[in-house]
Amino acid sequence: MEKKLSRAEQKARRPHEILDAAFEEFVEKGYAATRVEDVAARLGVTKGTVYLYFPTKEALFEATIGHVSAPFEDVRASIDALLGPDSDRLRQLLLLGYDKLAGDRKTRELLRLQLAEGSRFPNIIDRHYGEFIVPLLDAVRALVEQGVASGEFHQGAAASIPEVVISSAIHLTIWKLIFADRNPIDEAAFIEAHIDLVLNGLLARPR
Amino acid sequence: MEKKLSRAEQKARRPHEILDAAFEEFVEKGYAATRVEDVAARLGVTKGTVYLYFPTKEALFEATIGHVSAPFEDVRASIDALLGPDSDRLRQLLLLGYDKLAGDRKTRELLRLQLAEGSRFPNIIDRHYGEFIVPLLDAVRALVEQGVASGEFHQGAAASIPEVVISSAIHLTIWKLIFADRNPIDEAAFIEAHIDLVLNGLLARPR
DNA sequence: TATTGCTGACTGACGAGTTAGTCAATGGAT
């Protein structure tokens, strides 16, 4: 079902197509081992075409990172819309986190690229940090503080460091990145265990 | 203070020296971008020398991974030596985990290499999984199960998935890999928060 | 016909792997 596109339409689509293809190649091979020609081949065009839209391989890489890390603005809004007691809101927030981080292949692979290439492209780290990490941590912190204020959560070391609350989502993401399909994990059970731990801890409750 | 080494001594040291240098280069640049000549230059020798000891760059890389992931056999023993109530033993186990994972630069960077190059060198993953991950998770699982049996820990989703108990150590490791020195974190407070969360959870205790 | 998105053949640089040759340590002979 190939639709015939006008030249203008084709040209307008090219950058997106190229960035999508580049993302796949960079994820698969890493920056250094990726060949611009292979990126082009994914679209059935040649290297020259890619260089009409991006001046260098480096520029292509940075644009690629920007392209996939773009659609994160809605997260903040979803967080503010959560309802119910703080423990429920925290549960929903964590589920949302799993969905956006461990569940979304693009975000996951973006993390891989940050780890693999971040030292040579520091700006991709800083950008992601400001646009994604800080707001997420702030949201968790705000939620936990509110829970403490309402008396639903107890004051303590854990309440002041939001990182430890979301760690398992990072953990599952890393696990999936390392063991793609080889050591699958029961994700639903993992997430339930995480939420259970965060709310109840391990110590037996006094009855 | 350069000590004069006999030829035999020099030759015996070479492989170690090369692997140490190679590790630094691979960590810094990644597999593809690392030049064998730069590895050699770290020792003040030339490329040819490296090829006397390792047949290809690939073989050098795999040997390098093997070289740094070697000293892990003692962890199991340290775990079995822990004493006291289960909550104390768990705390000590976590501290040990932080020491070996987040605290040790080599282990940390090994994780980075696994993430960055693992898809192209599957065997380095499998090896590490069997030699390090499985024993560690088994140890945590055994400890938690014992705590449940003794009544100190409560039965629940968290108790059956040891991963969620150690997640924050992974999280801190990743954080340090991504933000080397740029966004430092109060590690002692982080670890305390982790232990607090694991033991007590967030929910306020009934008084 | 004029325009332009694209091609594909080209270049220059770079890096893995090779190998003929070097020279200093070694150890046996004197």
Place this chain on the structure above:
DNA sequence: ATCCATTGACTAACTCGTCAGTCAGCAATA
């Protein structure tokens, strides 16, 4: 103790393939 033939760790300059980036020309569109 001194000499010298032999060894072998190492070098330096090479080949060969690869790949980023270029650009004159082509062919389809408007």
